[in-house]
Amino acid sequence: MKNQFKLIKPKHVPVLDPDFRPAVLANRNFVAEVKASGSGVPLLIAVERDRNRVSRFDTCVFASSHPRAAANYFYVERLVKFLLWQFGGWKVTIHGPEELVRYLQACYCDTGIRSFDAEFWGDQTYEHEMEIAYAAKPEDVPAAFDGDSAAVKLDWKGWRIGFDLGASDRKVAVVKDGKLALKDNGEPLLSEEYVWDPKPQTDIKYHYDQINWVLREAERVIKSVDPNGEVKGIGGSSAGVYVDGRVRVASLFRGITPRSRFDAEAAPIFKEIQKEWGIPLRLENDGDVTALAGAIALNDGSVLGIAMGSSLAAGYVDASKAIKGWMNELAFAPVDYNPRAAVDEWSRDFGVGANYFSQQAVGRLIEAAGIDMPDIAPDALPLRLKRVQELMLKGDERARKIYETIGVYFGYTVAHYCDFYKEIKHIEVLGRVMTGEGGAIILQKAKEVIADEFPEYAGLDFYEPDEREKRHGQAAAAASLPLC
Numbered sequence: 444m445k446n447q448f449k450l451i452k453p454k455h456v457p458v459l460d461p462d463f464r465p466a467v468l469a470n471r472n473f474v475a476e477v478k479a480s481g482s483g484v485p486l487l488i489a490v491e492r493d494r495n496r497v498s499r500f501d502t503c504v505f506a507s508s509h510p511r512a513a514a515n516y517f518y519v520e521r522l523v524k525f526l527l528w529q530f531g532g533w534k535v536t537i538h539g540p541e542e543l544v545r546y547l548q549a550c551y552c553d554t555g556i557r558s559f560d561a562e563f564w565g566d567q568t569y570e571h572e573m574e575i576a577y578a579a580k581p582e583d584v585p586a587a588f589d590g591d592s593a594a595v596k597l598d599w600k601g602w603r604i605g606f607d608l609g610a611s612d613r614k615v616a617v618v619k620d621g622k623l624a625l626k627d628n629g630e631p632l633l634s635e636e637y638v639w640d641p642k643p644q645t646d647i648k649y650h651y652d653q654i655n656w657v658l659r660e661a662e663r664v665i666k667s668v669d670p671n672g673e674v675k676g677i678g679g680s681s682a683g684v685y686v687d688g689r690v691r692v693a694s695l696f697r698g699i700t701p702r703s704r705f706d707a708e709a710a711p712i713f714k715e716i717q718k719e720w721g722i723p724l725r726l727e728n729d730g731d732v733t734a735l736a737g738a739i740a741l742n743d744g745s746v747l748g749i750a751m752g753s754s755l756a757a758g759y760v761d762a763s764k765a766i767k768g769w770m771n772e773l774a775f776a777p778v779d780y781n782p783r784a785a786v787d788e789w790s791r792d793f794g795v796g797a798n799y800f801s802q803q804a805v806g807r808l809i810e811a812a813g814i815d816m817p818d819i820a821p822d823a824l825p826l827r828l829k830r831v832q833e834l835m836l837k838g839d840e841r842a843r844k845i846y847e848t849i850g851v852y853f854g855y856t857v858a859h860y861c862d863f864y865k866e867i868k869h870i871e872v873l874g875r876v877m878t879g880e881g882g883a884i885i886l887q888k889a890k891e892v893i894a895d896e897f898p899e900y901a902g903l904d905f906y907e908p909d910e911r912e913k914r915h916g917q918a919a920a921a922a923s924l925p926l927c
Contacts, residue, residue, distance in 0.1 A: 447511075447513040447514045447516075447517065448469065448473065448514040448516075448517035448518060448780075449469065449472055449473070449476075449514070450464040450469050450780050450781065451464065451465070451468035451469050451472050452464065453465050453468060453851070453855060453892075453896070454895060454896060455851050455854065455855075455888075455891065455892045455895065455896070456851070457847070457848040457851040457852060458844045458847055458848055458851075459808050459811040459812055459844055459845065459847075459848040460808070460811070460848055462781045462783065462784075463779055463781060463784075463851070463852065463855075464779060464780045464781040465778070465779065465780070465792075465855035465856070465859065466521065466525075466756050466777055466778050466780050466855075466856075466859050467855055467856070467858045467859035467862060468855070468896075469780045469896075470518070470521075470522075470859075470862065471862075473514060473518050473526075474502060474503060475513065476506060476514075477503050477505055477820065479567060480505065480509060480511065482505055482506045482508070482509040483503040483504065483505065483506065484503060484504060484505075484539065485501065485502075485503055485538065485539065485581065486501070486502050486503055486504045486508045486519065486537070486538070486539035486540075486543075487499070487501050487537065487538040487539065487578070487581055487584045488500045488501070488502075488522070488523065488535065488536070488537050489525060489535070489536040489584045489585045489586075489587075490526050490527065490530045490531075490532035490534070490535055490539075490583065491532050491533065491534040491535075491536070491643065492530065492531045492532045492533065492569060492686075492768070492770075493569060493686050493687055494590055494687065495588065495590075495624075496588055496589055496590045497585045497586065497587055497588045498526070498529075498530040498532070498587055498589075498769065499584070499585075499586070499587040500522070500863070502522070504518065504519065504540065504543070506540070507540045507542060512540075515540065515543055516543065516546055517780075519546070519547065520546070520547065520550060520557075520826070521641045521777050521780065523535060523547060523685075524557065524560065524776070524777055524792070525776045525777055525863065526766050526863075527560060527564055527588060527771065528560075528772045528773065528774075528775045528776040529769060529770070529771060529772075529773070529863055529864075530769045530770060530777060531564060531568065531569075531684075531769060531770030532564060532569070532770070533564055533565050533569035533571040533572075533573055533574065533720075534571070534573075534574045534575075534576060535547070535551075535569070535574070535576065536576045536577075536578050536583070536584050536585060537575070537576070537577060537578060537584070538577075538578040538579070538580065538581050538583065538584045541577055544575060544576075544577040547575045548575045551573050551575055552573075555574075559791060560573075560775075560790070561573035563692070563790075566749050567691060567692060568684055568686060568691045568692060569686060569691075571712050573633075579845070586887055589741060589767050589768055590768065593924055594765050594926060595735060595760075595765055595766055595924065596923065596926055597621055597622070597739065597764065597923050598639065598899075599621050599622055599675075599676075599923065599927070600620050600621075600833065601619070601620070601673070601675040602617070602618075602619050602665050602669070602672050602673065602674050602675060603618045603619070603675055603676045603677065603922040603923075603925070604617060604618070604625075604658055604661040604662070604674055604676075604677045604678075604680050604856060604922060605618055605677075605679070605917075605918040605919050605920065605921035605922030605923075605924075606654070606657060606658065606661075606677070606678075606680075606918055606921060607640075607652065607679065607680045607681070607729060607732070607917045607918045607921060608680070608681040608682070608695060608729075609681075609682065609729075609873040610641070610642065610681065610682070610694065610695065610745055611638065611639070611640070612636040612639065613636070613637045613639055613653065613654065613657050614634070614635070614636050614637075614638060614917065614918040615633065615634070615635060615637070615657040615658065615660065615661050615918055616631065616633065616634040616661070616915060616918035616919045616921075616922065617631070617632045617633040617634070617661050617664055617665055618734075618919050618922035618923075621923065622919075623915055623919040624665075630665060631685075631915060632665075632668065633660070633661055633664040634914070634915040634918060634919065637656075637657055637660075639653050641653070641695040641696070641698075642694060642695065642697045642698060643697075643698050644698045644699075645698040645699065645700075647696075647699055647709055648713065650695070650712060651712055651715065651716065652694065652708070654712075654716060655716055655719070657664035658716070658720070658771075662674055663673075674720070675721060675723075675925075675927055676722055676723045676724070676725075676922070676924075676925035676927045677717075677722065677723070677724040677725075677922075677925065678724070678725050678726075678727075678921040678922045678924030678925050679713070679724070679725070679726045679727075679730070679874060679921050679924075680726070680727055680728065680729040680732035680733075680917060680918075680920075680921045681693065681695065681726060681728075681729055682694065682695065682728075682729050682756070683695065683696075683728070683771060684728070684772070685713075685726055685728060688707050688713050688714060688716065688717075688724070688725065688726050688748050689710045689711060689713075690705075690710045690711075690712060690713070691710065692740075693709075696709040696712075698751040711799065713726050716794050722927070723926070723927040724925065725861050725924040725925045725926070726924075727766055727921070727924055728758060728770070728771065729756065729758070729917070730748055730750065730756045730757045730758030730759075730771055731748075731758035731759065731760065731766045731771060732758065732766075732917055732920055732921050732924070733748045733750060733756070733758050733871065733873070733916075733917055733920075734746045734747065734748035734758035734760045734766075734871060735758070735764065735766060735913075735920045735921075735923070736905060736908070736912060736919070736920035736925065737869065737871040737908060737916075738760045738764045738869075738918035739916070739920055740908065740912050740916060740922075741869060741906060743868065743869065744760055744761055744762040744763055744764040744765075744866075744868070745760070745761060745762045745866045745867055745868040745869065746759070746760050746867075746869045746870075746871055746906075747759050747860060747864055747867050747869070747870055747871070748869070748871040748873075749773075749800065749870060749871065749872050749874075750776055750851060750872075750873050750874040751800045751801050751802075751804075751873075751874035751875070751876035751877055752801060752802065752804065752875050752876070752918040753801060753802050753803075753824070753825070754774045754797045754801045754802075755773055755774040755796045755797050755799075755800045755801045756774070756874075757771045757772070757774075758771050759771050759864060762868055763865050766924075773796045773860070774795065774796050774797040774801070775787065775789075775790050775795045775796065775797065776795060776796055777792070777793075777794050777795055777796075778794060778795065778799055778852070778855075778856045778859060779793075779794035779799065779852075780794060781793075784798075785807055786798075787797040795821065796856070799849070799852045799853075799854065799856065800849065800853065800856070800876070800926055801874075801876060802824040802825060802827070802828045802875065802876060803824060803877070804849055804852075805824070805827065805828045805831055805845060805876060806824045806827050806828070808822070808844075808845045808849070809827060809831065809845070810850055811814075811843070811848075812841040812845050813841055813842050814830075814831070814834070814841050814842070816830055818921065825875070828875060828876065830876065831845060831881070832879055832881060835879065835880055835881050836879070836880070838853075842881070843881075844886050845881075846881040846882075846884040846888075847884055847888050849876070849885050849888075850884055850885040850886065850887060850888025850889050850890075850891075850892075851888050851892055853885055853886075853888070853889040853892075854888060854889035854890070854891065854892025854893050854896070855892055855896070856898075857870060857889060857893060857903070858892075858893060858896070858897040858900055860891070861900050861903075867903065868903070868904060869903070869904045869905075869906050870903055870904070870905050870906065871906045871907075871908065872886065872899070872906070872907055873907065873908055873913065877907070882907075886905055889905075890905070
């Protein structure tokens with residue numbers, strides 16, 4: 444079959460996935476071909492999200508008259524898909540061949556191949572219909588603008604509360620003068636996990652009361668050591684998609700249906716909590732706050748956080764330790780251009796990160812490794828991962844091949860991420876998939892790939908937080924979010 448867009452076989456072939464075709468190699472090869480042809484034209488892309496914030500990505504494609512121009516379509520479709528899940532956005536403005544814009548307009552409509560993405564980022568997240576706009580002149584493409592909401596101030600004074608909401612527990616920490624508040628014996632004044640079960644709850648009062656209870660508990664602890672102490676700000680992190688502190692997509696509120704009720708009750712819940720407290724409250728995606736915790740621990744910025752858990756979670760802070768206001772939902776950004784790659788069950792797209800760096804990835808590779816688990820249901824992914832980890836402890840070569848495969852994926856994908864996140868010094872890695880010897884194998888293989896294929900990124904620091912940071916770092920870091 445003729446292939447207009449060239450897929451490049453990697454030098455390091457994943458042992459359990461010989462058909463893996465890294466996005467980074469294909470993208471780089473395409474751009475090199477365009478530049479060598481002498482017939483390249485600019486492709487300027489601006490992605491607009493809330494509060495007129497804009498992110499830019501500039502590249503090039505073949506001129507419409509060039510014999511290889513048909514390759515432009517696959518390139519631009521995968522590129523825009525990645526940018527939307529990196530930045531988030533409801534409007535994409537493009538200067539380039541006009542037929543590519545028309546093609547994307549057909550993709551991002553209710554009958555197009557990216558109808559899921561159009562609805563997710565348009566109506567559901569930003570409450571705008573998704574728009575793909577043509578810019579006839581380069582100057583008509585909006586300039587990048589992140590706004591002032593990205594800033595994080597780390598040298599604040601006074602008492603604050605930080606929290607992190609997960610699917611099974613609520614973490615809360617008491618923080619003072621920019622650091623986790625400690626007792627005389629060096630233990631945290633309060634940094635605890637409290638169990639909850641939010642997903643099936645159909646009454647928003649349950650969520651409100653459960654969140655507010657841990658905040659009041661933290662306030663009570665502050666008063667116990669400083670009767671005159673006042674909470675000056677609250678910062679939080681949570682899995683899901685949030686826009687200006689409003690819940691747009693979050694499994695924690697899955698029981699609040701239909702969508703009209705979700706928008707009326709779940710979306711403003713943190714605004715309502717802030718109103719009750721009467722002090723600044725700022726909420727950010729948990730991936731970004733994890734990256735911020737890493738930046739605080741490293742005392743350095745330019746951190747991309749990658750958590751390989753039930754899915755792939757990601758977050759980013761720049762050189763000044765600022766959260767950019769990007770979405771960083773890399774679970775749904777393409778990393779493998781093999782058209783027969785695994786299809787994500789939610790977005791129905793192929794080759795996206797969730798199937799390569801998560802429990803889903805391990806579950807997918809078990810059969811390829813020749814491991815049989817008749818006693819564990821196929822969808823019981825945490826138990827399947829645990830079995831693989833047990834086999835790894837016994838020196839099972841089949842389990843080792845799973846981690847080696849993920850490690851090769853990771854090496855090529857880290858380089859792919861670096862081509863989009865222009866400032867990365869540290870890759871923070873965590874999550875259950877990274878636990879134990881298997882995690883060490885993943886990093887070893889990734890570093891081998893990078894050293895061999897991408898020497899320009901050989902200086903990247905791979906950082907694994909210790910147990911103390913995993914337990915206390917995220918909620919404590921969240922306390923630094925409010926600008927007060």
